[in-house]
Amino acid sequence: xxxxxEHSFVxxxxxxxxxxxxxxxxxxxxxxxxxxxFQEITIQLWRAFPKFRGDSKFSTWMYRVGLNTxxxxxxxxxxRIQTDDFDAIQFKIKAxxxxxxxxxxxxxxxxxxxxLNDIEKALVFLYLEDKDYREISETLGIxxxxxxxxxxxxxxxxxxxxxP
Amino acid sequence: MDxxxxxxxxxxxxxxxxxxxxxxxxxxxxxxxxxxxVKWIFYISxxxxxLGIALTLINxxxxxxxxxxxxxxxxxxxxxxxxxxxxxxxxxxYKTITTTDNVKSxxxxxxxxxxxxxxxxxxxxxxxxxxxxxxxxVSYVEVNGGPDVFEASxxxxxxxxxxxxxxxxxxxxxxxxxxxxxxxxxILLKRLNKNYNELKKLEV
Numbered sequence: 460x461x462x463x464x465e466h467s468f469v470x471x472x473x474x475x476x477x478x479x480x481x482x483x484x485x486x487x488x489x490x491x492x493x494x495x496x497f498q499e500i501t502i503q504l505w506r507a508f509p510k511f512r513g514d515s516k517f518s519t520w521m522y523r524v525g526l527n528t529x530x531x532x533x534x535x536x537x538x539r540i541q542t543d544d545f546d547a548i549q550f551k552i553k554a555x556x557x558x559x560x561x562x563x564x565x566x567x568x569x570x571x572x573x574x575l576n577d578i579e580k581a582l583v584f585l586y587l588e589d590k591d592y593r594e595i596s597e598t599l600g601i602x603x604x605x606x607x608x609x610x611x612x613x614x615x616x617x618x619x620x621x622x623p
Numbered sequence: 624m625d626x627x628x629x630x631x632x633x634x635x636x637x638x639x640x641x642x643x644x645x646x647x648x649x650x651x652x653x654x655x656x657x658x659x660x661v662k663w664i665f666y667i668s669x670x671x672x673x674l675g676i677a678l679t680l681i682n683x684x685x686x687x688x689x690x691x692x693x694x695x696x697x698x699x700x701x702x703x704x705x706x707x708x709x710x711x712x713x714x715x716x717y718k719t720i721t722t723t724d725n726v727k728s729x730x731x732x733x734x735x736x737x738x739x740x741x742x743x744x745x746x747x748x749x750x751x752x753x754x755x756x757x758x759x760x761v762s763y764v765e766v767n768g769g770p771d772v773f774e775a776s777x778x779x780x781x782x783x784x785x786x787x788x789x790x791x792x793x794x795x796x797x798x799x800x801x802x803x804x805x806x807x808x809x810i811l812l813k814r815l816n817k818n819y820n821e822l823k824k825l826e827v
Contacts, residue, residue, distance in 0.1 A: 469649050476649070480641045481634070493641065499659060501652040503722045510723065524722045527729050530818055532659035532722070561629070568630045577814070578821045581726065586627065587634040600727025605825045617626055 468508050472501065475518050479504075481588075482525040485572065485580050486533070500528045523598055526584065530577045571620040579613050586610060661720055661733060663811060668713060668740045675706055675747045695757055702750060709743040730819045737812065748800060752793050759792045760785065 472479070479500050483493045504524050511520055572583055578599070585595045596606040716736040722729065763785050764773045773781070 465650070465653065469646055469653065472649055473644070473646055476644055484641075495658075497644075498652045498655050499657060501649060502655060502657045503659065505653050507722050510721075520723065523725075527722045527724070527726055528659070530726055531730050531733060531815060532661055534658060534660055534663070564626075564629060565633050568626055571626075572630070576821060577818050578726075578825075583627070587631050589631070589635070598725055599822065600725035601822060601825050609825055614625070614627060621626060 464508070468505060471517050472504065472521075475521055478518055478521050479525055482522075482529050482584065485584055486529040486577070488573065496529060496533055499533050500525045503528045503532060519594075522585070522588070522590075526581050526598065530581060567621060568617075571617050574620055575613065575616070579609075579616070582606065582610055582613055660811065660815065664733065664737060665717065667807065667811075668717075668736075671740055671744055672706075672710060672713065675709075675743060691757065691761060695754070698750070698753065702746075705746060706743075709739065709746070712739045713743070727819070727822045730815055730822070733815060734812070734819060737808070741808075744804060748797050751800070752797055755793050755796050756789050759789045763788060 479497055480493075482500065483496045487493045487496050504521065507520075507524050511517070572580065575583065581599060582595060585598060590598075592603045592606050592610075595610075596603040599606065601609075713736065716732065716739055719732045720729065720736065721732075724732065764770050767773045767781075768776075
């Protein structure tokens, strides 16, 4: 029975692994940390899996556990703090050589998102995934109005980071 | 142009960001050890709970020829039900931690579990304070010739010195324990507290 459960879980996670990769992309800055967080999310998903009743989509359920792990359970290693500094330096250099190509703009956008705090990142993540404010508010445990207000503030904050 | 719309377009393009993990890769991760903050809190709490029990069982009377007041024994026994209640509350709170909850409730339940153990430690510190005061008193009197000699010869000055020694010793011991405690949890819960406050701020 456990083997069957394991098999079904691994198969589903393998199909939807991009969701977990996306969470890791937002909350980590290097490959090692990315792998660490991916592993921790996998462990937490597996622990919660017996309670997954299938009344919500597997992917929706993954968002919640993935974000919860990234925001509350995952412990950042020291190695990553150094990388953050490195990224900040890189960001400054990049900002100076700003050029208007889409590729370049995207890089800057990702860097800017990385400067947001954990909760802001979660809002951005759900927004990018095209979740409506009802789902965003349910995932974070805040009211719909406040989720909307906060999202507008984040947009402004991103603008300020991009055009200081 | 809304910057986020550009990001959204790229985000949803579904081009693989990282090398795809195989079935075996994921299977291996399933059996890896978790390093989550909840696990750390759980282990540290278990150590704290055991230390509390040890403190209650190790009576200061052991290996000491000095006379201890009887109420020390009674106090030890009275603390046992309290410890049991704390352990039950800790277990109950720990069980409510679930990753499928919303972010705010999850952080709240982790912090609540932590708070239970915090109160437990506080309870133990008070108990330790009482025990160490009595211990200091008894030892001091013993060094100065035992209770009979001390009481016969002691004046205000001796009592004042004794009082100061008790206060300093008790404060010293509890401050060290509290300092270590504060340091461990300050580091461990910094991020959690920050995120919780951020969410609370949104609701104001």
